[in-house]
Amino acid sequence: MSLRTPAGDPREVTAKPPISRGGRRVSVKDVAARSGVSFQTTSKVLNGGGSVSEATRARIIRAASDLGYVPNLQARSLVMRRTLTVGLITGDFSDPGLSRILAGAEQEARRQGYGVVITSVEPEGSGTEYALPAMMERRVDGILLAAPQMEQDRALSHVVDHALPIVSIHHVAGGGVATVGPDDELAGYLATRHLVELGHRVIGSVTGVRGRRLTQSRQRGFRRALDEAGVESADELVQEGGEKVAGGSAAAASLLASRPEITAIFCDHDLEALGVLRALHDAGRRIPDDCSLVSCDDLDMAQFTSPPLTTVHVPFYETGAEAMRLLLRVVADSKARAGRVLLPVHLVTRGSTAPVA
Amino acid sequence: MSLRTPAGDPREVTAKPPISRGGRRVSVKDVAARSGVSFQTTSKVLNGGGSVSEATRARIIRAASDLGYVPNLQARSLVMRRTLTVGLITGDFSDPGLSRILAGAEQEARRQGYGVVITSVEPEGSGTEYALPAMMERRVDGILLAAPQMEQDRALSHVVDHALPIVSIHHVAGGGVATVGPDDELAGYLATRHLVELGHRVIGSVTGVRGRRLTQSRQRGFRRALDEAGVESADELVQEGGEKVAGGSAAAASLLASRPEITAIFCDHDLEALGVLRALHDAGRRIPDDCSLVSCDDLDMAQFTSPPLTTVHVPFYETGAEAMRLLLRVVADSKARAGRVLLPVHLVTRGSTAPVA
């Protein structure tokens, strides 16, 4: 289990350890030869185990560091039947939310001594057939899924059925996969309740990609808040904006056209909100005076729009970290199957919302 | 007459191939047993080589697919002495530029059939001592460096000296490492020349992190453009803004305070530019009427600021892809050492610049 690399001897004044020796990487056998013991004994020492005299132990450590020995994880994995590596299947790297998730996941894995092999699947789904086999070939100990577009992927059931630990950030077709993610319904609810509390009674919504679970959850929260307050929730008050700025812009424009009396808009994503902001501006409405805007995600940029965005903070980094934590727990102890973890979210009030005029 | 395994399990036409068999992963030996040949022959067939009759070949393929055989890359790597895996050492995932670089690199690696094991180093430098050993243990075939903060890292010379192919996006201490990156000096030059051509004669600059190569290059381009046009380039016209929004804001404010007659600002990064935008706004200057602003990077957000940012487009994605391409070329053919590749950049004119009033 311990991933020890030979500690460099500070007294070593001579050249830094060579990485290669005679063209070949140095192995335990080389270290063994240099310290006059069998390679198995060397292995024992380097892994901290066994009963070995202090003298030879020191000799071996010394030799290892002299030679610049670096253990070969491939060989080790072969016999240990675990690679100390997890697979990370992701969507678009440049999605700001996703990238924070990745950061959290990677760092947590690293903290626990695991390596991460990463592969992304293209939005169009290409790469899906590549991702899984690639991970299996590499014999990862588990897989962390952070690819929204794989929600529908049936190929996953393959893996799911057959005891390779897997945790997903997003919903997975067929269920049965442990999921860790923000409480999206709560996010929608909090955002909307905020608007309601400010006195808004005609509230429009610009949604994310319609088919996606995340969108559905946030919208559910949206409706719940409206229902609780007895506020109208007509279908025409809801427009799909996709996940990009331009989509948000278009959706908002069409919203304003059909229901000009709108005084507030709830938006599924900050990125869309940027588009909405622009559309409102173009329509000559001042924010928040003429129209309030609240969204979800709390990306870095949210504090730098004008006005700064009131939005529900979604703990992306923590989501990635927590998902990885759960995955590694299952990896370590296969009985530790877990269901669905919901991470708390909270509203961050900035300048884009105000009491209804 | 094929020799079947005594196990003679019923050929299930419906069920998908099992991933595990009897708790253990299926290996070539299992496939061999089922098709009545030696495992070495199986290996030959599965790798497309050797001379094997069409009949047995088919039988083996069939058995492999029935059993859901997935080759073990660990074992293969052991004997082949290459892992078909490259290491990707990166900085902050959520840096928009970096994340695009990662995307390019990952996709190119995937295209060429290589896996990517990724690790990030924290801004404070922690993780540096971890990253390299982790890569070496995993016996990656090469390393792609995309971590600005490792510019100064001396531990790298270790690797560099000893024939592990390595390509970096950023400058590496000690030199000797192949580098692929945007032409940063050109970026600074193009941006500044644009301002000069618009008639600006008092031009301030908000820079990135001072110590960084990238900053120095862009500033060099900035000065060159000024010098060519015979425009003043006083030190007090240059303020360090770091790489974040807040820093840009502060730098711009101090610039305006010391030289109120400034009519244009050149900014090293879009993110800073966002801060500058805000500072200008706070100072009551309209953009671009009272003050022009140009920056570098052309992040997605640049088109959504108000006004949209005139900026030099930097091909992040292509940088990552090209760097990976170069790395894999060196991996495949160790003689193919290469020096420094500069990728072209170009100015994108939007709304934040105008002729001087």
Add this chain to the structure above:
DNA sequence: GCGCGGGCAGCGAACGTTCGCCCTGGAGGT
């Protein structure tokens, strides 16, 4: 003086591959 236990180290096997060499049998040539 003898047997015994324990500390220390060695040894063989296994993990799942690839690679090169060897063996076999039957077809074809003389």
Add this chain to the structure above:
DNA sequence: ACCTCCAGGGCGAACGTTCGCTGCCCGCGC
């Protein structure tokens, strides 16, 4: 009838580890 040749396939070895067992020697108690 004999040799040759080649396609088809087996076999041993190696890659760099870990693990469990075995064996040696020494010191100690009786």
